[in-house]
Amino acid sequence: MNKFLKKRLSIISFILIPIIFLWHPNWLGFLGIQPYWPLFWLLPWSMINGSINGIIFGLFLGLILDSVTLDSNFTQIPGLIFCGVWFGRIKPHSDFLVGHFRYGLICAFGSFLCGTSFFFQILFKNFSDINFLVVIPSVQNILAEVFLTGLFAPLICSQLLRLFKSFIGEKHGNKFLY
Amino acid sequence: MLDIRRISTNRWWHKKKTWRFLGIFFILIFLRISKGSLYKDFYFFISKPFWPGQFQKEVIINSIEKESLIKIDLLKKDNIRLREILSLQQSSNNDNISAAVISRKTGSWWRQIILNKGSKDGVEIGNTVVGPGGLLGRVQSTSFFTSSVRLLTSPESKVGVWVDRFQINGLLVGSGDDHPNLIIYSKDADIKVGDFVSSSPASTLLPSNIPIGIIKSIEEPFQTKKTAKVLLLAKPHAIDWVQILNSKI
Numbered sequence: 001m002n003k004f005l006k007k008r009l010s011i012i013s014f015i016l017i018p019i020i021f022l023w024h025p026n027w028l029g030f031l032g033i034q035p036y037w038p039l040f041w042l043l044p045w046s047m048i049n050g051s052i053n054g055i056i057f058g059l060f061l062g063l064i065l066d067s068v069t070l071d072s073n074f075t076q077i078p079g080l081i082f083c084g085v086w087f088g089r090i091k092p093h094s095d096f097l098v099g100h101f102r103y104g105l106i107c108a109f110g111s112f113l114c115g116t117s118f119f120f121q122i123l124f125k126n127f128s129d130i131n132f133l134v135v136i137p138s139v140q141n142i143l144a145e146v147f148l149t150g151l152f153a154p155l156i157c158s159q160l161l162r163l164f165k166s167f168i169g170e171k172h173g174n175k176f177l178y
Numbered sequence: 179m180l181d182i183r184r185i186s187t188n189r190w191w192h193k194k195k196t197w198r199f200l201g202i203f204f205i206l207i208f209l210r211i212s213k214g215s216l217y218k219d220f221y222f223f224i225s226k227p228f229w230p231g232q233f234q235k236e237v238i239i240n241s242i243e244k245e246s247l248i249k250i251d252l253l254k255k256d257n258i259r260l261r262e263i264l265s266l267q268q269s270s271n272n273d274n275i276s277a278a279v280i281s282r283k284t285g286s287w288w289r290q291i292i293l294n295k296g297s298k299d300g301v302e303i304g305n306t307v308v309g310p311g312g313l314l315g316r317v318q319s320t321s322f323f324t325s326s327v328r329l330l331t332s333p334e335s336k337v338g339v340w341v342d343r344f345q346i347n348g349l350l351v352g353s354g355d356d357h358p359n360l361i362i363y364s365k366d367a368d369i370k371v372g373d374f375v376s377s378s379p380a381s382t383l384l385p386s387n388i389p390i391g392i393i394k395s396i397e398e399p400f401q402t403k404k405t406a407k408v409l410l411l412a413k414p415h416a417i418d419w420v421q422i423l424n425s426k427i
Binding site: 029033034064122126 | 199202203206207209210212213214217218221224225281282283284285286287288290292318319326328332333334353354355415
């Protein structure tokens with residue numbers, strides 16, 4: 001059972017993302033806003049498996065998250081695909097502290113990109129409407145999301161990266177561990 | 179001959195991995211088209227142990243009292259004004275479905291709640307959802323066990339409303355924050371802070387006279403329209419139980 005769970009850990013954690021996204025735990029939020037959960041999974045996955053896998057799973061995550069939200073006019077796919085490509089080009093840092101700090105910074109910037117892409121879609125749709133009533137809450141959304149994503153990323157990404165690596169290490173005779 | 183066979187086994191369609199990826203991709207496309215109904219039903223089962231209890235918080239009790247007072251006042255006025263056609267619009271309580279909120283996104287970009295009643299309980303797309311205090315939103319999609327409600331605060335929400343004191347129709351548009359915007363297409367409309375807003379008797383989407391909120395602030399008139407911020411009476415971030423109105427309008 002333990003071996004089965006370990007082998008399927010990446011898939012199980014992938015399935016859990018929309019569940020956490022729907023769960024929306026308020027005690028983890030700030031100003032009613034949550035961290036951008038998919039990036040916590042996408043960063044370690046893309047770092048290990050590369051940009052192509054990053055694109056594919058960015059698309060998969062986008063599709064699944066779009067399906068559980070009601071806004072049919074806006075999509076999260078472009079931001080997640082871009083992050084998948086970018087994260088795939090990043091290599092782990094040898095220094096423990098710098099590495100953790102980097103996860104926070106990268107995820108915060110990724111969240112900013114995803115938030116901005118979503119915001120531009122809203123602006124584009126409301127372009128004909130002269131009073132941009134959605135601008136101030138949207139900026140607040142982006143900033144709070146960036147802050148929270150950057151705050152939690154070092155904790156979550158480092159653990160997921162370690163778990164994914166240990167599985168790949170076992171699969172390929174530990175050559176990916178070092 | 180051997181070479182041809184070797185090359186042919188290297189084609190992409192001979193690789194198991196490609197088919198696996200395509201399989202996952204098509205499953206996700208199906209999920210997207212079905213608006214995540216399978217996922218929401220899965221969430222319905224795993225979130226069952228965490229559903230809210232029977233008791234509401236004190237905050238909500240205050241809202242219920244306010245709602246009742248305003249509703250009685252509105253019904254009295256309606257009785258006089260629309261005595262003849264009122265019976266056509268009345269709906270019995272049997273049409274209402276009580277549901278618990280099993281997922282809520284009241285901040286961020288997506289402003290929606292998911293309820294634990296779906297198409298198997300008779301919930302239909304477009305049904306009105308009210309909570310303690312008044313109107314919350316409308317059902318936007320349903321799965322077998324769940325239904326997703328677009329809140330009034332969502333940027334995609336637009337409903338017709340009625341300002342009772344001035345007897346004028348307006349449009350309530352979600353702005354992505356907790357206070358939707360009331361747009362009245364008349365520069366001379368004498369709306370004031372504290373004016374009560376309810377669902378419009380002229381609305382074809384909502385039953386009439388459901389309490390919505392109170393005008394919180396008024397912005398400077400722009401061209402031919404007047405805009406105001408509305409403080410909602412129903413608080414989606416605190417409500418655990420709601421009513422789905424299944425009545426025909």
